[in-house]
Amino acid sequence: MKHIVNVILLIVAATVTIAFWLNRIDLLPIQASAEGVPIDWLFTRHIYVIAFLFALILVFMLYSVVVFRRKPDDTGDGEFMHGNTTLEIIWTVVPLVTVLYFSYLGAITLADITSPVENELVVEVNSKKWSWSFTYPETGVSSTDLNLPLNRTVLLKLTSIDVIHSFWVPEFRVKQDAVPGMVKVLRITPTRLGTYKTRCAELCGLSHAYMLGNVNVMEPAEFEQWLNQQQQELTAAETAPAERGAKVAELQGCLACHSLDGSQLVGPSWQGIYGSEHTLADGTTVKVDEAYLHQSIVDPNSQLVAGFPPNLMPATYKALSEEDISALLAFIKSLGSEK
């Protein structure tokens, strides 16, 4: 009996201490969404259970090692014991009830954070190897940054044009896959101003780790202003193909691999390429004209620039509209020519 009381007291003390320290170290990033509130609450409950289980194992183990250590002159066998039905029932029923209780809590939290609310802002999230872009369907505005007004629930509609990606902003806590051929939804209510990073949480190839985008949570008035300004730029860009091309290049993620200033990123720079002669991987030379550029965009492997491996440039751009491609050509032309 004395041992049982000792062990219970030690377990209580150890649980409190472990839970205290686990809560002291910042296990989670800043909480920046309304959905994060019930999730973090659940997380803290899990921490308590974890602290208790760890204390249970630790105390029984250390107590046995220290208190029931074999005496130097004791050479006899240990006491024989044949099961304990009461104990077995307890350690089956208690974890079962605990797990069921937590799955209940998980289910109501999930239902809570995924249910529709009034006045949602719809944003389409387009993912691809290896960049994000965002379209605001009500205005037609597109952007590489996800700009969001404070305290308004946003309904994200996620798609992918190549492989499975996963939209994740740790500060918002919630996460959802973007699957080719499907539209997945995710709801977020930002509650804290600031800039966060969206990450891809599904290993999707070479530059997966660099598939980052900015998420800016701003005051509603500032957001409206940004949206209006983007809309005006959109109207202006429709009339000037090179400007539209610049926008397409930005949104399609071309600029992640192609610089405009002569520096080499993943692919060759676009500065001054129009009209020049390029050596291809098979040793032939070509003149960089519209036909060559067009072919390079829709079927990159057919004419590889010397020094670059095949399949590095995504072959998915053949899905671009002819207008977008001609806008891109106009933009590349506008970057000047070497000769």
Ligand SMILES: [Cu+2]
């Ligand atoms: Cu990805």
